[in-house]
Amino acid sequence: MNKNRSKKFHGGVAARMILGSLAAFALLAVSGVHAQEKANDDDREQINFSLIPPVTPTAITPPEGSHLFLVGHAFGSQGYVCLPKDGSVSWTVNGARPEATLFATFFGEPIQIITHFLSHDDDPKAPQPVAFGNATWQSSFDSSKVWASATPATTIAAGTDQSCPNTGSIACLLLTAIGTEDGPTGGKILSKTTFIQRLKTKGGSAPANPATGCLTTSDVGHQVLVPYSADYLFYRAGE
DSSP: OOTTTOOOOSSSSHHHHHHHHHHHHHHHHTTOOOEEEEEOOOOOOOOEEEESSOOOOOOGGGOOOOEEEEEEEEEEEEEOOOOTTEEEEEETTSSEEEEEEEEEEEEEEEEEEEEEEOOOOOOTTOOOOSOOOEEEEETTOOOEEEEEOOOOEEHHHHHHHTTOOOOOOEEEEEEEEEEEOOOOOOTTTTTTEEEEEEEEEEEEOSSGGGGGTSGGGTTOOOOEEEEEEEEEEEEOOOO
């Protein structure tokens, strides 16, 4: 299965049937179907999803009154740029640029449910000035969006808790929504999101060896994409 391949649907009865089926999948996901996700070909572990919030450290736990409504397993990359730092260079000057696709399993088949990337926050209520780019999640069903951000206080290092067990991977986070947008036809699958957890991260950290392309000032501007996977849990206020 090519996870990065998108499919376009054209007019006609067959297309409407396919789109109707996808809409039903989306409704099941939001309503609370338990989903089981297979990891990629190099890692055959299975991850069982349920809409019961996991036990997590206080720093990355949504506030009381938050309702878990959707879970997806992401496969993607964290992008880094080599930039000057303290008289030398480093991959870690800027935050990583995320690019990922989130999947859930319905009736035994993995279905793409969300894309995750960096983009401009188009919500008029977004914090000002609007940043160059904010972490973005967009529904594959109705194109609704949520932008969210974390802080050092809502971050834990990988390997420090069972919800974030893989030492050396990117951190686990609680992200607060800083903007939302309904889909072009009024869809609201993600536009009611208030918090997002990133848990069970695997990979994605900047290369530890600078010789991978960020060693001297002549390497400034070099870029690298580091594969990662993670679970993303979406919460909204109330029931």
